[in-house]
Amino acid sequence: MGYIWINLCQTVRVLDRVNATLNHGIPTRLRDHPLAAGRPFPLxxxxxxxxxxFAVFSEHADAINLCLFTDDGRKERARIPLxxxxxxVWHVYVTGLTPxxxxxxxxxxxxxxxxxxxxxxxxLLLDPYAKRISGKLRWSxxxxxxxxxxxxxxxxxxxxxxxxxxxxxxxVDPxxxxxxxxxxxTSPSDTLIYETHVKGMTARMPGVSPMTRGRFLGLSSEPVLxxxxxxxxxTVQLMPVQAFVDDHFLSQKGLRNYWGYNTIGFFAPEPRYMTDQGIWEFQTMVRRFHSAGIEVVLDVVYNHTAEGNEMGPTLSFRGFDNLSYYRLAADKRFYVNDTGTGNTLRTDHPMVLRLIMDSLRYWVEVMHVDGFRFDLATILAREKSGFDRQGGFLDALRQDPVLGNVKLIAEPWDLGPGGYQLGNWPHPFMEFxxxxxxxLRKYWRGDRGLTADLAKRIVGSAEQFDHSGRAATSxxxxxxxxxGFVLEDLVSYNVKHNAANGEENRDGKDDNYSDNTGHEGPTDDAxxxxxxxxxxxNLLATVFLSQGTPFLLSGDEIGNSQWGNNNTYAQxxxxxxVNWHKPDQKLLAFVERLSRLRRDHPVLRQSRFLHSRARRTDGKxxxxxxxxxxxxxxxxxxxxxxxRALSVEVRTSSDTPAYAASTDVLFLTFNAGDEVTVVLPDLPAGCLWKLVLDTAAPDEGPQCINGATARVAAQSVCVFAQTPA
Known part of the structure; x- marks a missing residue:
C-alpha cells in the first residue's frame, strides 16, 4: 500500500508541474482543463x-504527447505528455474537455x-480508436x-x-x-442480402433530398426504404463506411477511392457520408432501417490499413508502433503483403486483436449494426502456421457474448499462401x-459439361459446407x-473496359465468364x-431458387450498367x-416476383442440406x-x-424434425439448351402441378398443368409447384 501511495504522490506532483507548464503562455480557456492521471481503459x-x-497503446514508444487543437482544427493549442x-497503455485525463x-x-x-x-x-497521428474524424488527408x-x-x-x-x-x-458523445x-x-433462412454503396445508391435516386444524397440520411430515406x-x-450490406482515405496515386490522377477499401479509422464513420452534425446521422440511418424491418451489415476491412508499404504515409498505426501493428518480413524493414495493398495487419498480436474486437463491439453496441462482412477474411484467421479455423481471432469472435447474435460473413480468401479457404470457416460464418x-455464369453462357456442377450449387454446395454442424445457408x-461486371454488363460485354481507371485496362479481372450475346455493349437490336x-x-432465378443465402447487387434489379468497367473502385x-434514370421496370417486377416465390415456398430456404435421403414423414x-x-x-x-436440361424435385430435408416438416413440393427445371419436353413427377391423389414461374414468359401468371408433361422453352427456367386440385 505504501508503494502505491508513493507512486500516486509522485504522479500528482508530476502532473502539477505539467499543468503549470501548460498554463504558461496559453489561451485562458485551456487553464480550465487541469490534468489527472486518468485510466488505461477504455482505449x-x-x-x-x-x-x-485519453488512452492509447504503444509497446515500443519512448514518449507520447496528446495534441489539442482549436475548435476549427487549425492551430495546436496544447501539447500534453502522457x-x-x-x-x-499510456493515458491522461483532461478535466472540462467536451465532445x-x-x-x-x-x-x-x-x-x-x-x-x-x-x-x-x-x-501528427490519428487516434486508432478515434470515434470521429474531421477533415480529409491532404497529400504532401x-x-x-x-x-x-x-x-x-x-x-x-x-x-x-x-x-x-x-x-x-x-x-464524441455517442x-x-x-x-x-x-x-x-432475421434468420439466415429468410435472409436476402442486398449489397449497396451509400453514395452510389442515392446520388441519382429520385425522391431523395439533394441535401442528403450520398449520405447516411439519404440512404435511409423513404424512397430507398x-x-x-x-x-x-x-439485409443491406454496406460497402465500407469506416473512415478511409483517397490513395495518393488516385489523387494524382484526379480520382477518388470510391469503394472505400482503404481504412484509416476502424471506429469512425466516413466523414464524406455525413454532414458536420455528428455520428447520430449513422445511428439515425440504422434506426430507420430497423423500423423498416431491414438489417444493416457492414463490409469491414481489418486486413490492412491506408498506410501502405514502407513507402507509404505515417498517419496513425505506423507512427504509434509499426512493429506491433503490422506483419513484417523476416528483415523487419519490409511488409508482408498478403492483401495486395502494401501492408497486412498483425492480427495475432493481442493488442491488434483487441483493437478489432473493440471495434466490432462498438459498432454493435453503440451503432446497433447487425453484422459484418470481413474483407479478405483469411488474413484475420492467419497464425504463424497459416490459416487456422481455431485460431485466436476466430475463437475470440465466436465466444464473444456481444457478437454472438450478429451475422458474420467471410470473403474466404486472401492473396497469401494457402489463402483460398472456401468452406473451411466455422459455424456461424456464412461465406461468399x-x-x-x-x-452459374459458365452454365448460362452455354459452356459444355457444367450440369453436374450446377446441381451442386443448386443444393447449397454441400461438398463445401456440409460439415461441423454448418447450415445450408452457409x-x-x-x-x-x-x-466485377454488374449483371447488365455480364450479358453485354465480352471483355472489360476499364480505361477510365487510368491503368491502361490492366486492372480488374480478365476472366469474367461473360458473353455479349452478339454485340459488344449497348444495342438497339431487338x-x-x-x-x-x-x-x-435465368441467372437471377437460379440465385433465388438455390439452397443457401441469396445475394443481390444494388442496381442489378433495374438493369444498371457500368459501361463495361468491371473495377469501378475509383469511379x-x-x-x-446506380443509374435510376431509366430503370428496367419489367426486370424489377420479375425480381419482386422471385422474392415472393422464395418467401412463399419453405423448401427454397432450408437450413438443412438435401442429400436424396428418405424422409421420416413419408419415406420419399x-x-x-x-x-x-x-x-x-x-x-x-x-x-x-x-x-443441358437439369430437373430436380425438392421437398423438406430428411433431417428436418417432423414438427417442422412442410408439405411444400417444387419441381425445378434449368434448361440451357433447346426447347425440351419434360416428364413431370407423379402426384398424390387430389393434387396437380402448377407452373408458377417461367423465365421465358415472365409476365404470365400461374398456370395449371393438364397432363404428365410440360414444354420448357430453350434457355429458360421453370418452376412447378405441387398444388391441391
Whole structure:
C-alpha cells in the first residue's frame, strides 16, 4: 500500500508541474482543463460528463504527447505528455474537455526501419480508436516519415511537421435516443442480402433530398426504404463506411477511392457520408432501417490499413508502433503483403486483436449494426502456421457474448499462401461462394459439361459446407458483386473496359465468364436485347431458387450498367453510381416476383442440406434429380457434356424434425439448351402441378398443368409447384 501511495504522490506532483507548464503562455480557456492521471481503459477518447480520458497503446514508444487543437482544427493549442503508463497503455485525463474537441498524437521512439521501428515525432497521428474524424488527408511529402526523393528511400528521416495535412481525431458523445429500436434478427433462412454503396445508391435516386444524397440520411430515406421493401430485401450490406482515405496515386490522377477499401479509422464513420452534425446521422440511418424491418451489415476491412508499404504515409498505426501493428518480413524493414495493398495487419498480436474486437463491439453496441462482412477474411484467421479455423481471432469472435447474435460473413480468401479457404470457416460464418458465381455464369453462357456442377450449387454446395454442424445457408449465392461486371454488363460485354481507371485496362479481372450475346455493349437490336433480358432472368432465378443465402447487387434489379468497367473502385461518378434514370421496370417486377416465390415456398430456404435421403414423414426422398424423360440420371448422364436440361424435385430435408416438416413440393427445371419436353413427377391423389414461374414468359401468371408433361422453352427456367386440385 505504501508503494502505491508513493507512486500516486509522485504522479500528482508530476502532473502539477505539467499543468503549470501548460498554463504558461496559453489561451485562458485551456487553464480550465487541469490534468489527472486518468485510466488505461477504455482505449481511445472517452467523455464522462466531467472531462475526457485519453488512452492509447504503444509497446515500443519512448514518449507520447496528446495534441489539442482549436475548435476549427487549425492551430495546436496544447501539447500534453502522457506520463502514466499501465503496461503498454499510456493515458491522461483532461478535466472540462467536451465532445467536439479536436486532437491528435505525436509519438517519440526509435526510427530504425531495419528493426521494424518507424517512430517520427514530427508526424501528427490519428487516434486508432478515434470515434470521429474531421477533415480529409491532404497529400504532401510531409506525411511521409522519410525524405521523399532520397536515394536511401525509407531509411532516411523526415523532420517536417505533418499537422497541416492530416485529419483530426474528435471527441464524441455517442449517446443517442434509440427509442424502441429493435434489431430485426432475421434468420439466415429468410435472409436476402442486398449489397449497396451509400453514395452510389442515392446520388441519382429520385425522391431523395439533394441535401442528403450520398449520405447516411439519404440512404435511409423513404424512397430507398420503399424500394428495398418492394424487392423483399431483409439485409443491406454496406460497402465500407469506416473512415478511409483517397490513395495518393488516385489523387494524382484526379480520382477518388470510391469503394472505400482503404481504412484509416476502424471506429469512425466516413466523414464524406455525413454532414458536420455528428455520428447520430449513422445511428439515425440504422434506426430507420430497423423500423423498416431491414438489417444493416457492414463490409469491414481489418486486413490492412491506408498506410501502405514502407513507402507509404505515417498517419496513425505506423507512427504509434509499426512493429506491433503490422506483419513484417523476416528483415523487419519490409511488409508482408498478403492483401495486395502494401501492408497486412498483425492480427495475432493481442493488442491488434483487441483493437478489432473493440471495434466490432462498438459498432454493435453503440451503432446497433447487425453484422459484418470481413474483407479478405483469411488474413484475420492467419497464425504463424497459416490459416487456422481455431485460431485466436476466430475463437475470440465466436465466444464473444456481444457478437454472438450478429451475422458474420467471410470473403474466404486472401492473396497469401494457402489463402483460398472456401468452406473451411466455422459455424456461424456464412461465406461468399465464388464457385457458385463462376458455375452459374459458365452454365448460362452455354459452356459444355457444367450440369453436374450446377446441381451442386443448386443444393447449397454441400461438398463445401456440409460439415461441423454448418447450415445450408452457409453459402452466399451470388452471380455479381461490387468487384466485377454488374449483371447488365455480364450479358453485354465480352471483355472489360476499364480505361477510365487510368491503368491502361490492366486492372480488374480478365476472366469474367461473360458473353455479349452478339454485340459488344449497348444495342438497339431487338433479338439481342431479348436474349440478354432472358439470360438475366435465368441467372437471377437460379440465385433465388438455390439452397443457401441469396445475394443481390444494388442496381442489378433495374438493369444498371457500368459501361463495361468491371473495377469501378475509383469511379465516384455516373459510371460507378446506380443509374435510376431509366430503370428496367419489367426486370424489377420479375425480381419482386422471385422474392415472393422464395418467401412463399419453405423448401427454397432450408437450413438443412438435401442429400436424396428418405424422409421420416413419408419415406420419399428430399431430393430427386431427373432427366427430361423422368428417369434418374446415371453416372454416364452426369458426365455427359451435352446434357443441358437439369430437373430436380425438392421437398423438406430428411433431417428436418417432423414438427417442422412442410408439405411444400417444387419441381425445378434449368434448361440451357433447346426447347425440351419434360416428364413431370407423379402426384398424390387430389393434387396437380402448377407452373408458377417461367423465365421465358415472365409476365404470365400461374398456370395449371393438364397432363404428365410440360414444354420448357430453350434457355429458360421453370418452376412447378405441387398444388391441391
Amino acid at each position: 481511445g477518447a472517452t467523455f464522462d460528463g466531467q472531462g475526457v480520458n 506520463l502514466e503508463r499501465d503496461g503498454d 467536439g474537441a479536436k486532437y491528435g498524437y505525436r509519438v517519440q521512439g526509435p526510427y530504425a526501419p531495419e528493426d521494424g521501428h518507424r517512430f517520427n515525432y514530427n508526424k 511529402d510531409a506525411v511521409m516519415g522519410y525524405r521523399v526523393g532520397s536515394t536511401k528511400g525509407d531509411l532516411t528521416f523526415d523532420n517536417r511537421d505533418s499537422a497541416f495535412a492530416v485529419p483530426r481525431s474528435m471527441v 449517446s443517442f435516443n434509440w427509442g424502441d429500436d429493435k434489431a430485426p434478427c 420503399e424500394h428495398l421493401n418492394k424487392v423483399g430485401v431483409t 461462394n465464388d464457385k457458385y458465381r463462376d458455375n 453459402s452466399i449465392n451470388f452471380v455479381t458483386v461490387h468487384d 433479338a439481342i436485347r431479348a436474349a440478354r433480358a432472358l439470360r438475366k432472368r 465516384d461518378n455516373d459510371q460507378g453510381w 426422398p428430399d431430393l430427386f434429380w431427373r432427366m427430361p424423360d423422368g428417369r434418374a440420371p446415371t453416372a454416364t448422364d452426369w458426365q455427359n457434356p451435352d446434357w
